[in-house]
Amino acid sequence: MIEGATGPWEAVIGLEVHAQVVSKAKLFSGAATDFGAEPNSQVSLVDAAFPGMLPVINRFCVELAVKTGLGLEAEIRLESVFDRKNYFYPDLPPGYQISQYQQPVVGRGKLTLDMSDGTVREIGITRVHLEQDAGKSLHDQHPSLSYVDLNRAGIALMEIVSEPDLRSAEEAGLYLRKLRSILRYLGTCDGNMEEGSLRCDCNVSMRRPGEPYGTRCEIKNLNSVRYVMQAIEYEGRRQIEILEKGGAIEQQTRLFDVARGITRSMRSKEEAHDYRYFPDPDLLPLVLDPGWVARLRAELPELPDAKKARFVSQYGLSPDDAGVLVAEKETALFFERVATGRDPKAAAHWIMGDLFGALNRFGIGIEASPVSAEQLGALIDLIADGTLSSRLAKDVFAEMVATRAHPASIVEAKGLRQVTDQGEIAAAIDAVLAANSDKFAEYRAGRDKLYGFFVGQIMRATAGKANPALVNRLLKEKLAQ
């Protein structure tokens, strides 16, 4: 809810996400799809729409779209149709984009958001369809000419359309992250927003709570979660301002100006294209074998929601911790490798604490972690068997990150083994109490706070290697005498 000058407003948001299918070949041609290739080096005669060239559907792309549908618990439509969306532009060689208009391959589904207050929200998925990407027009290569790069032309995209169920920029951000997580789990889209593998159009309107939907504006082509949230925030405020002055929202397509953080009009409803959709006569209806779909369903990997529930029940993690660990498939995998045969909470604690801290510092993902799951597991084992105190373990971990060495060899080389010899610790306690007889006296007089001081001194005297539990027990005994 957004508080305006005249009362509260509610945002109504629906997202259309364009997710590039992880395929080495394009949707209707055999041309390659590598990112960053030389301009126009990945263009077939079909992509360039030479006369007489015909599209042939890439079976693998259909498979990944169906998997995506299954991952979104959606209806898989056994017969779907490819349509032509007609418009002229130099980066669209045939003058039409092959898309799915009235009969998409995937129908209604859903996606669950874990809200920050611990509740869950179900967001409806309207549809998922397959379509071709267009090429790229380059306007900055020549003072008076535009260049066209057709490498992207014909690449397979899944358009994933949500219901207008989102109510804030925060929810839109959660939705995008969750969707990206599911796509990565499924392996159907790499979710790389910087390379344009995931792009988003946002439909935003404002209304008074409980009232019908207002007029919406569509913000096109946002390529980061942050921009999506910023654009929605801005657009919501812009619309409220107009509405509160008694104005009306004009249905528009808008662009987000990243530099200024604002949206601006691209075209109005009157200027909207008439795309003249009709079924592509070069392609037969796409008919799926129910047995094939059932096999894909059976082969579906465990997805974030199911994994989270399992982490809670199997490992006794809190829902919050489980949610963090399952967000990325690689993190969940790492966690399970560490947790197997060990204390799962310790594993979660180390991954979400020291390991995430280190990865953030380096700006890398867990798949590039300097500490392997096996090494982190060994470190936890060293704590469990009493070789290392938690405090020492932190030092060892820092060393592991710096040197990529195994914790056992670090402990060996640096002599970091914890002191568990009671006599040795008792001697250290005696020495500290003797050297601080004044403080000892004050303690006996009732200054309890000095307890921590003694612990600190004893740890210092043992170069931090004394077993903290033993220190506590023996010190308490001594002080009680």
Place this chain on the structure above:
Amino acid sequence: MSDPSLLALTLAEARDGLARKSFSARELTAAYNDAVSEIEPLNAYITPTPERALEMAGAADRRLAKGNALPLDGIPIAVKDLYCTKGVLTTAASHILDRFCPPYESTVTEKLWHSGAVMLGKTNLDEFAMGSSSTTSFYGPVESPWRRPGDNRPLVPGGSSGGSAAAVAARAAVAATGTDTGGSIRQPASYCGIVGLKPTYGRCSRWGVVAFASSLDHPGPMTRTVRDAAIMLHAMAGHDPRDSTSAPLPVPDFEAALTGDIRGLRVGIPKEYRAEGMSAEIEAIWQQGANWLQGAGADPVEISLPMTKYALPTYYIIAPAEASSNLARYDGVRFGLRVEGDSLDEMYELTRAAGFGPEVRRRILVGTYVLSAGYYDDYYLKAQRVRSLIARDFAAAFERVDCILAPTAPSAAFAIGENSDDPIAMYLNDVFTVPSSLAGLPAISVPAGLSRDGLPVGLQIIGRAFDEETVLRIAYVLESAAQFRQVPSFVAGDRR
């Protein structure tokens, strides 16, 4: 000097002559290269390829000499200039494809070359195959080799495959490829007194054929005899994984279907075709055809195709709709004509205005209109529904009969310039050919007789989907009975 007597041979006769070494492929090709030059006044060819023809003939001769001849080795054929031919100018008879030389070969022509056929050149047509007269070509109209006796006005060869029809009829190609979208193989075959076969949709690949209306475009052969059509179709047909609408079916031995025995086959005579403004002389030839087939042991049966009257309007919605989209790629950006302008939109407008002729522009406009928001349901969608009903008509008929006999066109050829100011009158030429086009069924036109003013008139046999064998079998009997021996007033080699 080449031997003009070779020009009178049918494909089957030429094939047998080559096999017997009565003449060489180079001799045959040389005769045809001369014939191509000789019929230049007809404007049937846009691009003759005589050197390439001789090279191909030389290769065929080497295979013939070694005794490992291919099925069409050394047979000189013409290619409708809608088929892309690698390294050879391909125009679709349109200025918009100015100087376009495809770096690829269409599937059908590639199959023909792999069968040993020799390319004489690319034949003229209506621009983008849109027309029934071969008069809308950027490269000028094609003239029929026929004249009405005592009347020297040039006649149209029909269209859109008019260059191919004229070349085959005038003996400047043994056979030719055509394409049929609403009758573009059969109607010119009828006008020029040759055989034209539109196979089942999906039988011949469309890959590499410049698209007019994708769901209606049918590549097929144009020949002098039914046997030649069977031989050509065998070489042209077959599943092509590059065309999603190509049928994954084996190719039968079509020539073997020409048994001459049609006893017991039921031949449907659609009563509605009589109502479509048919002249008495066409009706008489149609009746004659039915009598011939009955004489050969077939049973004529009256059938009803009640949706017939809706076929023409349906066709003239669907075909332009698809064309308006298919022709969007001719935008001046990547190939063909470009007329520079001050903005992108102006470049588009100037290029397309200069590149497309009036008939193509008319169809793009109609097609754009019927697909527009607010009109789509009333035109395109309704037309698609009617198209299904037309197909259902045929399906019902084929439960009772084995084939359908009908006239190919409502009249014989007309003079160049007639009908040209009235597009609707021109469209009416397709009245008997579009129903089977919309249903995707195989149909062949066979010369059956002469009109009162001495011009050829064809009859067509329409068959079940992928049953070209029955179509050819009946057509062969019809051809034998008709004994059509007349030759046009202008044939190559005649005056040598």
